Amino acid sequence: MPLLARMIPAPLVVDVRRGALAELRAILADQRISTSGRVAIAVGATYGPVVRETFRHGLAGADWFTVDGGSINTAIKLVHQIRRQRYDAVVGIGGGTVLDVTKFAAARLGLPMVAVATNLAHDGIASPISTLDNDAGRGSYGVPAPIAVLVDLDLIAQAPPRSVRSGIGEIVSNLSAIADWEAAHSLRGEEIDGLAVSLARTAAQAVMNHPGSILEDTFLAVLAEGLVLSGISMVVAGSSRPSSGACHEISHAIDLLHPTRRAYHGEQVGLGAAFAWFLRGDLDTFHATVDCLYRHGLPVRPADLGFSLEEFEAIVAYAPQTRPGRFTVLEEAALTPARIEAKVSAFNDHASARIASPAISPEGTVLEDL
Known part of the structure; x- marks a missing residue:
C-alpha cells in the first residue's frame, strides 16, 4: 500500500x-x-x-x-x-x-x-x-x-530595531539557500524536499514583497510568521538546507575569522545572499535583494559590515570550509583567488550603484520614480 x-x-x-x-x-x-x-x-x-x-x-x-x-x-x-x-x-x-x-x-x-x-x-x-x-x-x-x-x-x-531588522536579512536569505539546494539537486543528485522549499520560499517572499516597515504591526506579524515557517521548513527537511546555503557559509566564515567583529547573524547572511545572487549572475534577484535589504537599513556591501574588500575576499575564500560537503554556488563557481577578487570588486560596485539612486529609501518609505 x-x-x-x-x-x-x-x-x-x-x-x-x-x-x-x-x-x-x-x-x-x-x-x-x-x-x-x-x-x-x-x-x-x-x-x-x-x-x-x-x-x-x-x-x-x-x-x-x-x-x-x-x-x-x-x-x-x-x-x-x-x-x-x-x-x-x-x-x-x-x-x-x-x-x-x-x-x-x-x-x-x-x-x-x-x-x-x-x-x-x-x-x-x-x-x-x-x-x-x-x-x-x-x-x-x-x-x-x-x-x-x-x-x-x-x-x-x-527590542532594539537593529535586532528586528536582522530577522529580515535572515528570512530573505532563504531564497538564495533554496537556489543552492536546487542546484545541488540538479547537478549532484542531492535529494530535495518540495514541501520544505515551499514553506521557506513562501516565508521569504511574504517579507520581501511586504511594503511595510518594522514600525508596523502588520509587517512584524508577517516577519514573525515567516521566521516560524522557516523553522518548520527545517523540521520538514530534516536539516537546515531550506534556509542555509552560501549565504550562511559566508556568515559562518565571518564568525570564525573575525569573532570580535561579527554583526547580527541576519545582517551577515543577508549580505551573503546578495553576493550569492551576484555570483550566480541573476541580476534581477540581486537587485531585488539589495533593494529589500537597503530599504530596511541592512548592510549591502562589505564596508557596511566594517570589512575591506580584501577582508571580504578572504571571507569568501574560507566560507566553503565551514560546511564541508554542502554544495552551494561558492563550490559550484570553483572560485580562484583572482576570480574572487574580481567578483567581490564587481559586487561592491554594482551594490553601490544600486543604492546610489534607489527606488526605495533606507527608512522604508517608497520614493517617487526619478
Missing part, C-alpha cells in the same frame, strides 16, 4: 500578536503541556525581571533561571540546574541566544520546550537547531523543535 501522507511534527500553538505572553499560563494548561504550572522558565537578563514579575502569581509553581551567554557551556549549566527538580516542560523567554540555549537544555533533559520570542533576529524561534558558541568558534546542534511558539508584539516593539 503506498504511503499517502507523512507525519510532520509542528508546534501545537503558534500565537503572534500583542499580549500573547499573557496567555502563556492558559496555553500550558489547555494544551496539556503543564496543567500544574510546574515548569522551568529560562530568561535573559534584559527581560527576565519584568517577565518574572508579570507571572509572579499566575505561575507560582514555576522556577526561574537566568541565561547568561550563548555558549555550549551555558546550555550545559542550565541542564544541571533544571535537572535538580522535576518539571513538565521548559519555557524559554528571550531572544535567539536564550531560545537556543533553552532548546538545547530541553533536548538533553527530554522535556518539551516552549519558545517565547522577545525579538525577531533570526529563524531559530521554531527551528530544530541550536546555534551555540563552543571552543572551535560556533556550532549548530540538532534538537527537537519547540512544542509551542509565542511572539508578543508588545515585546518585539521594545
Whole structure:
C-alpha cells in the first residue's frame, strides 16, 4: 500500500500578536503541556525581571533561571540546574541566544520546550537547531523543535530595531539557500524536499514583497510568521538546507575569522545572499535583494559590515570550509583567488550603484520614480 501522507511534527500553538505572553499560563494548561504550572522558565537578563514579575502569581509553581551567554557551556549549566527538580516542560523567554540555549537544555533533559520570542533576529524561534558558541568558534546542534511558539508584539516593539531588522536579512536569505539546494539537486543528485522549499520560499517572499516597515504591526506579524515557517521548513527537511546555503557559509566564515567583529547573524547572511545572487549572475534577484535589504537599513556591501574588500575576499575564500560537503554556488563557481577578487570588486560596485539612486529609501518609505 503506498504511503499517502507523512507525519510532520509542528508546534501545537503558534500565537503572534500583542499580549500573547499573557496567555502563556492558559496555553500550558489547555494544551496539556503543564496543567500544574510546574515548569522551568529560562530568561535573559534584559527581560527576565519584568517577565518574572508579570507571572509572579499566575505561575507560582514555576522556577526561574537566568541565561547568561550563548555558549555550549551555558546550555550545559542550565541542564544541571533544571535537572535538580522535576518539571513538565521548559519555557524559554528571550531572544535567539536564550531560545537556543533553552532548546538545547530541553533536548538533553527530554522535556518539551516552549519558545517565547522577545525579538525577531533570526529563524531559530521554531527551528530544530541550536546555534551555540563552543571552543572551535560556533556550532549548530540538532534538537527537537519547540512544542509551542509565542511572539508578543508588545515585546518585539521594545527590542532594539537593529535586532528586528536582522530577522529580515535572515528570512530573505532563504531564497538564495533554496537556489543552492536546487542546484545541488540538479547537478549532484542531492535529494530535495518540495514541501520544505515551499514553506521557506513562501516565508521569504511574504517579507520581501511586504511594503511595510518594522514600525508596523502588520509587517512584524508577517516577519514573525515567516521566521516560524522557516523553522518548520527545517523540521520538514530534516536539516537546515531550506534556509542555509552560501549565504550562511559566508556568515559562518565571518564568525570564525573575525569573532570580535561579527554583526547580527541576519545582517551577515543577508549580505551573503546578495553576493550569492551576484555570483550566480541573476541580476534581477540581486537587485531585488539589495533593494529589500537597503530599504530596511541592512548592510549591502562589505564596508557596511566594517570589512575591506580584501577582508571580504578572504571571507569568501574560507566560507566553503565551514560546511564541508554542502554544495552551494561558492563550490559550484570553483572560485580562484583572482576570480574572487574580481567578483567581490564587481559586487561592491554594482551594490553601490544600486543604492546610489534607489527606488526605495533606507527608512522604508517608497520614493517617487526619478
